[in-house]
Amino acid sequence: MSVIDRVTGELSRLPGIGPKTALRLVHHLMKAPKEESRRLSRAVAELADKIRPCARCGNFSEHDLCDICSNPRRDASVLCVVEEAFEVGAIERTGQFRGLFHVLGGRLSPLDGIGPEELNVASLLERVRTAQGAVVEIIIATNASVEGEATAVYLEQLVRPLGVRVTRLARGIPVGSDLEYVDGTTIAEALAGRREM
């Protein structure tokens, strides 16, 4: 198998990249200065070598503890629970959350054989218990899908007995949306969750 076929094959394993796109990328790399390919190669190798889950929250990290867990200025009294590590970035980019995270590593999905044992649920309960009251609120930020909601309800039942406030992200009309294009379920949630002006 030629080098070109091998790179094309590896690139087309990436999500959203088919064989034609992969070939176009290879052609770009072959025309570009070799240093560009070398930098890409090194960066991807480093990714494999250095990135691991944070020992406390499960976020991506270059060290034992991630940048968020090891930042003393974060508010350790609030934990935001997300399904996947890459969702941490989506919340961080808002600049509106100063607490810590806990990454489940997925959502409950019995049909796919994913139960609580497959997720970082036990470690969440352990974190709350060993904090001895220092955790006062858990924001459940699982996705607004059927499985995400089921996971949220399940977690709520486990966490509430520990004496912690449990909240979840508001449902409603996405900012910038025309009502005309928003689905009925979302509008119903937005109505139910309406707030005083």
Place this chain on the structure above:
Amino acid sequence: MSVIDRVTGELSRLPGIGPKTALRLVHHLMKAPKEESRRLSRAVAELADKIRPCARCGNFSEHDLCDICSNPRRDASVLCVVEEAFEVGAIERTGQFRGLFHVLGGRLSPLDGIGPEELNVASLLERVRTAQGAVVEIIIATNASVEGEATAVYLEQLVRPLGVRVTRLARGIPVGSDLEYVDGTTIAEALAGRREM
């Protein structure tokens, strides 16, 4: 700069990959077995280390001469001239061409400062001359763009005096197209080039 930012940055330099897609690819690599990232990294490094232009035709090659130039079963009497090395693959995949290639490395584009000296034109004439009559036809397969056509006309004037037959790819209706959606210039070319049935 974190490893994740670095990989995201490198990936988003690739054509058609913006920062969001790059981040999605990085998330995929972080979730996938590390061996997947390592294989990708190795393949891209090999691309930089091993691929160079064929010394004769300018096609991508892992050796001094590319697989096509070094294949004794190819017909050395026909040269197909293309703008870019990756266009060789498009013609090869048809399985209908048994001759050799010559890669110009671009097209004439005075506004971008690309004249004959920037392209592999001298080496094409040299190839034809040193073949001493063994090259009987040159198929000019530059793109059907304004610059591609100008390049074709320029090459034709240089090559014809060497006593070689000069042809170019037919213009016409793409196979599978509805006439309704084909532009007028293409239909005009197809009319002018109409053939007996």
